[in-house]
């Protein structure tokens with residue numbers, strides 16, 4: 616059994632390219648594409664594997680694109696288990712505009728999963744018993760999967776003491792929080808959407824995270840704040856960390872690297888402030904490369920001492 620299991624209900628083959636300027640009508644000449652295996656849980660597994668963690672990436676896949684995605688994961692030596700589906704795995708297309716430095720991200724819905732296909736994902740995720748007890752579920756849900764897919768997973772895992780780590784948005788996130796999860800990693804945008812509040816000040820953000828903890832929706836809340844860094848809240852305290860001033864090549868996969876750093880540290884028995892340090896450094900390391908290349912261990916190790924962790928009174 617792996618130490619950590621990741622589940623990605625809606626994986627994608629990530630295609631990344633750059634072009635001088637994005638404009639309508641014209642043919643946009645692009646650089647040779649970078650291909651990466653993608654989807655939240657898969658990205659977390661890729662980083663965990665690089666850090667030497669015994670991880671298993673579980674995901675449904677089908678068609679030629681599904682095969683390609685799995686081959687890329689194999690090439691990165693990420694242990695994986697595919698649940699075959701009739702549909703074709705999606706591609707996600709990102710274009711970096713050189714003139715502005717902005718990334719344009721085109722996200723397709725993914726294949727339709729039949730009831731037996733999404734049920735098989737749920738069953739298998741519950742059958743596998745990672746030794747740390749940590750199951751990381753991340754990303755959107757594919758068409759056909761019910762909005763309470765993550766809520767069902769949360770309920771089943773909690774029944775025998777396993778700990779769900781969730782990174783998702785919208786209704787799938789909301790319904791899982793109603794059941795309760797071990798750790799949730801919303802971005803500011805996702806928490807704003809969930810609370811319906813603008814959460815402009817640090818006090819408001821912290822209060823929203825504390826409310827999640829107090830109401831039993833999540834034992835740990837890791838709120839990532841893009842260029843503003845991150846906030847970590849649990850019953851044991853609250854900590855804040857500013858983002859590191861690294862050159863930003865691409866923010867794609869920053870959140871997934873953040874979550875991988877956090878889970879890696881927690882599974883290694885580190886305390887919450889140190890886990891926040893690892894998460895922050897992993898996300899900063901992910902900014903250094905294009906596409907979904909994610910963080911490299913040597914960058915994480917170099918950047919971690921630079922992270923400033925501030926306990927909040």
Ligand SMILES: Nc1ncnc2c1ncn2[C@@H]1O[C@H](COP(=O)(O)OP(=O)(O)OP(=O)(O)O)[C@@H](O)[C@H]1O
Nearest residue numbers: 802804839840841842844845858866869870873898
């Ligand atoms: N522009 C940036 N400058 C510095 N650090 C950044 C920047 N963008 C992201 N980060 C780092 O990456 C982490 C995760 O980023 P973010 O909060 O945007 O989450 P995300 O999951 O990538 O967002 P979303 O899922 O909403 O697209 C941040 O906590 C921060 O440490």
Ligand SMILES: [Mg+2]
Nearest residue numbers: 782802870871
């Ligand atoms: Mg995210």
